[in-house]
Amino acid sequence: MARYVVSQLGRFLLLMVAVAVVTFALVSLSPVDPLQANVGQAALMSMSEEKRAALAAYWGADTPMLERFLAWAGDLLHGDLGMSLRYNAPVAEVIASRAANSLALMGVAWVASGVLGFVLGVAAALREGRLLDRFVRGYCFVLAASPTFWVGLLLLIVFSVWLGWFPLGFSVPVGVAAADVTFADALHHMALPAITLSVVGVANVALHTRAKAIDVLNSDYVRFARARGLTRREALIRHGLRNLALPAITLQFSQIAEIFGGSVLVEEVFSYPGLGQAAVTAGLGGDVALLAGIALVSAALVFAGNLAANLIYGLVDPRMRPVRRQKEVADD
Incomplete structure (x- = not known):
């Protein structure tokens, strides 16, 4: 270790x-x-x-x-x-003041897209070739080909301009003192940007999970489980979820970089004061110190995500633990 x-x-x-x-x-x-x-x-x-x-x-x-x-x-x-x-x-103060907004936005979108993508992928695999499967695939293909900023603009026009359900932008109400901003206000302003990142991030997870789930359903051990009287859903839940977990974890943690890149565009569309908006401001203004600081923070975030995925692999599958792998290499 x-x-x-x-x-x-x-x-x-x-x-x-x-x-x-x-x-x-x-x-x-x-x-x-x-x-x-x-x-x-x-x-x-x-x-x-x-x-x-x-x-x-x-x-x-x-x-x-x-x-x-x-x-x-x-x-x-x-x-x-x-x-x-x-x-x-100081760069540290600028990053600290905006990191909370960005991390909250990306965290909500990351969890929501991963959970929803996994559920949709498994559901589509269980209904392969049926209406639900075609709907999920169509939804994923459309969103996978749609730019994040374009989806954000559409949601902004529909839910903020036409329906008025969400504010037009910013992380807090305009003209309200910071001490008077409630958690509900912050959540209301973060909802639409988080939804934008979530619906775009669902596509890759759902499609890859569906493909892996179909392979698992066609495997010999699932066929044997079905021969014992289990349904497709029961066989997949009892014997296939662990095999689906590793690729799902890989996709989920690899999405951290995509979520961060998408948050830059989303924060610009919704005027959301986060690290992405600060990075755009620094790039357009030639503020190299701030841009380098944000780049280091984002790279550390992506590295931490990949490291967390490697550690979680060992919890899901003991054969993937670093110590075991090194011991096997040494024995060879």
Whole structure:
């Protein structure tokens, strides 16, 4: 187990270094001028050369990428993510203030899409070729081909503009003090963005679960169980769910990256103040410190999801435990 932990820690550190380097390189190669993006073309043209030079030094526009990266990496080793020039606040504070909204949104959508996708996939497999199966497949094919922002816009038009069931955007009511915002208010504003992420994320889980469930239903041990008098549903529940669990866990935890990417678009559509919206603001404004911080947090989140999936594998199937696998390799 110690060797497994050390190997995972090494992979995590390599991932963080790669994400940081790629983020800084992409921002440096980007055509976005941080001065023009944050000051404005008209205001920038009216400034004196001294003022432009001072702003360029403040934004690091005249500093080579390698020098900026080394300075930022040195501060990071001391626990400092740098200063967000776009928000005029430490990056850690900006991320902390928006992480709660994003994690709540992504957590609800992640759980809902996984549970609903698994149930729909199993139900479609049990009714293979029938009306329910055709409906589930059609639903999944349409949503799998639909952009997240387009689905969000449709739901926003129908349920917010036409029906008025949900607010048009933001995470809290406009004009209400933070102390007066209730949990019901926050949940009401989060509902439609979470529904958008959930209905889009259902497609892959449902289709893969359906395909695996059909394979299980056609297996020899399920046929033997049915020969003993069990129905298809009883045989699948008693003898097939564990075999369905591993691919479902793989899909569920691999969706963390997709959920995070989809939340960026959803937060923009619904003006939801989260990490996704902050990442877009940082990218358009050339705020490399904030963008690198959000990239590191998102990469750590995806890595934690994959690690959790590997650990859960051992609980579902003892043959997948890291210690057992390493012992078998050593014996060979």
